[in-house]
Amino acid sequence: MKLLLASPPIHGHILSILGVAEGHASRGHDICVLAGQKYRGRVEAAGARFLPLPAAVDFDDADLDAFLPGRADKRGIAALRHDLIGIFMSVVPAQYRALRSALATESFDAVITELVFGGTLPYLLTTPRHRRPPVYGISSVPVTIDSVDTAPFGLALPPRPGALGSLRNRALNAFVHRVAFRPVVTALNQALAECGVTQGAWIFDAALSYDGVFQLTLPGLEYPRRELTDRIEFLGPLPASSSGTELPDWWDQVGERPIVHVTQGTIDNLDFERLVAPTIRALADEPVTVVASTGGRDVESLTDLLPEGRLPANVRVARYLPYGALLSRTSVMVTNGGFGGVQLAARHGVPLVVAGATEDKPEVAARVAWAGMGVDLRTGTPSPERIAQAVGTVLADLRFAHQSAAIGSVLGADHDPISRILAVIHEDALTEVR
Structure with missing residues (x-):
């Protein structure tokens, strides 16, 4: 099997992609990873081929303040809004072009991208399913999908049961869309328009556009919500990479x-x-x-x-x-x-x-x-x-x-996330053949 993987150059997210890359490469699959130059050695140590992100969006995650000035001065919703626009929205067009270029150069059986790799969303919105390989997401953040059962992502409010909770959630979702995150909505739609997307989108619902999403969350650590589909699977954490750190001498x-x-x-x-x-x-x-x-x-x-x-x-x-x-x-x-x-x-x-x-x-x-x-x-x-x-x-x-x-x-002691990912890809391929 030949897979294309992609991640923004952010340590916590590239680690997930590296775990998937290593797990599949160790099983004899041909893996390419689109990532930042800083992580080239890690990609190759995982047994995968490295594809570089464009320099304009290959920032240093150890110094995000240099890429996004003013970040250190913001807190709460303002900080999240600032990060979403600067780190995830502004890079969408260049990520999208890099993803399309990689797919035009080689043929892949499937694509797996980190869910915060924003360039995937316009690819999914502009390319009919019969003209592309299946695209799966790996999520290294909590579920962000809007719901009447939870407060919107970013407010850090736990669920409130009953009718009053639903009323609260509807009101807060409207507030987030129309007021608190309105600049985020504008920035995303501008980025999508640059990629040829004519309809609007909501970044926190991006998971619903993928052919499947592997949520690296234990089920007990996520709020229940009725909007979750069977295409979003709670996979739990990936195993630690064998190329990881040795025990310290102490x-x-x-x-x-x-x-x-x-x-x-x-x-x-x-x-x-x-x-x-x-x-x-x-x-x-x-x-x-x-x-x-x-x-x-x-x-x-x-x-x-x-x-x-x-x-x-x-x-x-x-x-x-x-x-x-x-x-x-x-x-x-x-x-x-x-x-x-x-x-x-x-x-x-x-x-x-x-x-x-x-x-x-x-x-x-x-x-x-x-x-x-x-x-x-x-x-x-x-x-x-x-x-x-x-x-x-x-x-x-x-x-x-x-x-x-x-x-x-x-999940059980014998839970194997990599085998489960492969099983889903094979199951989907068989379904398409039928």
Whole structure:
């Protein structure tokens, strides 16, 4: 089988595409990945062929402020609106042209793109099904589809049952479309028009245009809504890449005390004073071992923030950590709400303390609290006191760990996401033949 995969140059999203690429390449399939130059080595290490994104939309995800000035000054809805327009809407035409060029150069049995790869939407809207291969989405964010059963994506509000909840949701959806995200609607329609799309579209409903979507979400961590079709499948997290990080040399020194893992992910990690450093201060004298990840940044960028430039005795730090090994021993994870990390935590039955404020992180945090597997601090900059209290609550109340384990176990120990993707592609191909 020959597959074309595509992703924007954003670490949390390209990781999903790399997982799919490696899983299929290891089974002997011919895989091409359209991605940023920064990830060329990762693509090739996964056993796939690399296709570069156009330079104009190949930004550095480690310095999004350079690509999108003013981003750091915005919060809440304003921040999400700013990111949607700058990072996802403005790049649609160039992504679309790159996708069409790749498909014109070679013949592929199927296309799999990250759901936030906006160039796929105009391709689907301008190309009849009989003139293209099947196109599937991989989603590394919570479900965004508008619903009468939930508040619109971006407000981080949990569902409210009954007629009053439905009224609330209808009113909020109208407000988001007509007021809060009106600039996003305008920007998307302008980008689509440049690609030859004459009708309007709503970016949060893009999943409904794909031939199928693999949602990398555990079912217990997503709000129920009647608008979900059987073409959207809850696949759960992908397995960790075999080309991942080795265990750090201090791993054998961790000991038997409860491990509290803290991370700000790989994008929102320019300022460790937001979460990692406060967590280290909060737990420095507690009977736990704090294991921190810098998400690729130099460890010194963290230690320089601490008293005397040194780590407390109960803290260990690495640039990256192999999550399979780490989470199997972790008692609590303190996170800014990175989607993939939260799903993996649930898969391993790890309860959470979440402090999310950017991108989709407030939505992820709200789902964690709604599902009963952790505490949502409802801020991106919690104080050490609030962190210590929340970690203590989660450690003391075993209901959080039990609920996390219950959510993570629903897929079964033998669940194989890659085989499931292949099965869906084959099933669809057989249906078309019939």
